Amino acid sequence: MRLFAGLALLVLLLFLAALVIGPAAIGPGDSLRALVLDDGGPVTLVMREIRLPRALLAVMIGAGLGLAGAAMQGYLRNPLADPGLIGVSGSAALGAVIALQTGLAAAALLALPLSALAGAMIGVTLILALAGPRGGSLTLILAGIAISALAGALTSLVLNLSPNPFAANEIVFWMMGSLADRSMTHVWLALPLILAGGLALALQGRALDALTLGEDAAEAMGVNLTRLRLMLVFGTAAVVGASTAVAGAIGFIGLVVPHLLRGFVGARPGRLLWASALGGAAMLLAADIAVRLVLPDRDLKLGVLTALVGAPLFLHLIYRTRRGA
Amino acid sequence: MTLLSVRGLSVTRRGRPVLQDISLTVAAGEVVGLIGANGAGKTTLLRAMLGLLSHRGQSSLAEMPARDRGRHAAWMPQAREIAWPVTVETLVALGRIPHLTAGQRLSETDRAAVDRAIARMGLDPFRQRNATNLSGGEQARVLIARVLAQETPLLLADEPVAGLDPAHQISTMHSFTALAAEGRGVVVSLHDLGLALRHCTRLVMLEGGRISADGPPLSVLTPARLRTGFGISAWIGETAQGPVLQPLDVLH
Structure with a gap:
């Protein structure tokens, strides 16, 4: 419980810090006051339209990626698993890249994130079609690798054939991932998906705990493996797809955060879900x-x-794991 | 009281029949030893009875809703998986999962069941140790304790004593006997015919996917069946310390 209180406090402090730090030189007190009370001036505008959505997105996306990483590692029983493994981030990026290349992104504000979400949906449909509703975790990984590779190749193809160097430039920068210049519209677009996906993942704690004993033992204890797998794929796809759609590709949060926190929760996969959600939010806020x-x-x-x-950080963790073994 | 009844159970995998027309019942108070050579179908039978494999025919366990099954029968697979470095106590407590509703924490009853299971397998000194840092035999005992903590009327275990030292092999069999004396039922697959003879109340022998014998241990383990089912000769005798079986040689 102390860990959760500590992490929640850390997220809160970093959230406040994210609100008061920016290029516009406004005092912390003034900025928070302007956020709450509309002064009709530029400070409220900066706070409500620039810094608030940015901080909110950092919390949502960080928490979602942390949660998805912990769930994926728990399901595959592998500390090196990552939410990007099922290929959704790659296919979402492809959708976004196509929107940038065709000029759709410049024509309408939401064309880029919506196109990325469409890419994510096509990706997850392909994954489920390839891996089947009942197969083991290995087929899921293989299908994910195949989809990632295909999406990556198509993204490269778009760049390769791009007649417009500016579009290519824009694509490369977009793929690096950023929360700058996002609006509340982006928040409202991503929020329902991240909430729904996050909930689907957060409810799998007990099933993931049972999986510690292997698939056979877990199934005999009443865990429905088919349902768990579907929830995991849909939850991860919703979280990662929405995150990639509004912020681009942000790596390592889903991989490193569960790994960092595992020792603090006694390695229990169920408790790691919540801890990683808070830890992911804190890490992404700090990074932003x-x-x-x-x-x-x-x-x-x-x-x-x-x-x-x-x-x-990851290299250090691998080194520590190796020494411990 | 009948805890498990199986009728006409068959399993086909990749077009090859693995189990054919298996019928058996397990009653409270029995320790049923499942014996047979490698590939005779012991693991397949246990998994099919639980409903973990697609099969034809009936098994009372496989027909139960998944939740009820988890409260009626505990299953210890042959593969000893411990995926994360959790403490022994945490791992044993996983056996309580079928008894918990969504979001419910461990109650006093659950904790008491975990304590009993830990005490029964002599794991008190290991309680707070990392399960993944224990030796293979110790891990096997922790996993047996997990199955015991489930406190189900029926217990199915696939080669639970493989890899244990002699003392723990015997004490594990003793705990199964004790469970049966409490009115529960145990089905356990075994390769050690000596243990099977001494500690099971009944033996079921599989040969090529069919039951070749089912009855009291001494009537199942005859020289003729040891020859056809296992390809071995053995010394079998009633001694002052109970029945003894010592495998002697491979027959060609």
Whole structure:
């Protein structure tokens, strides 16, 4: 319980910090007051239209990715599993890239995220068709790898054949992932999907606990493996698809956060779900604050930072695991 | 009281019949030993009876809703999986999952069941140890304790004593006998015919996917069946310390 209180407090503090830190020089007190009380001036505009959606998206996406990572690792019983494994982030990115390349993204505000969501849906449909409703976890991984590879190849093809260097440039930058310049519209688009997907994943705690003993023992204890798998795929697809649609590809949160927190929850997969949701929110908020502080005038991309921080952290964790074994 | 009844159970995998026309019942108070050579169909029979495999014919367990089945029968698979470094106590407590409703925490009753199971397998000194850091035999005992913690009327275990030292092999069989004395039923697949003879109340022998014998241990383990079913000769005798079976040689 202390862990949860601590993580929740950390998320709250980072959320407030994310609201008061930005290029516009406004005092913390003034900015929070302007957020709550409409002063009709530019400060309220900055707070409500720029910083609030950005902080909200960081919490939602971070929590969703942490949760999806913990659920995926629990289901596959592998600490190296990642929510991107089922290929949804790749196919969502492909949808977005097509919207950018065709110019649809410039024509309408929501064309890009909606196109990415369509990509994610096609991806998840293909995964379920390939892996079947009843197959084991191995077929799910293989189908995910196949879809990821295909989506990646098609994304490269779009870049390769792009006649317009500006579009190519835009695609590359978009794929790095960012929360800058997002509006409340993005929040409302992603929120229902992340909530629904998050709920579908969060309710699988006990089934994932039972899976500690293997699929056979879990099934004999009353766990419906087919349902668990469907919930896992749909939940992860909703969370990752919506996240990628509004923020681009943000890696390593789903991989590193559950790994970091596993020791604090006694390695229990069920408790790790909630802890990773809070931990993911905290990590993404911290990362989004960091991109504003480290290189404020160079537009450092969020996905670049999470990978820069996440990869060495991950290497350290692997080193520690190896030493422990 | 009948705890399990199976009638006309058959399993076909990849077009090959693995089990054919199996019928058997298990009553309270029985320790039924399932014996047979490698590939005779012991594991397939246990899994099909539980409804974990598609099959033809009837099994009272497979027809139960998944939740009720988890409260009626506990299953210990042959593969000893412990996926995460949880404590022994946490792992044993997983056996209580079928008794919990969604979101419910462990009650006093559940904790008492976990304590009894841990005490029965002599795991008190390991309670807070990481289950993944234990030796193979110790892990097997932890997994047996998990099955015991489920406190079901019926217990099915696939080679639970494989890899245990002699003392723990015997004490595990003793705990099965004790469960049966409490009015529960146990079905256990075994390769050690000596243990099967001494500790089971009844033996079911499988040969090529069919039941070749079903009855009291000494009437099942005859030299002729050991020859056809296992291809071995053995010394079987009634001694002052009870019946003894010692496999002697492979017959060609």
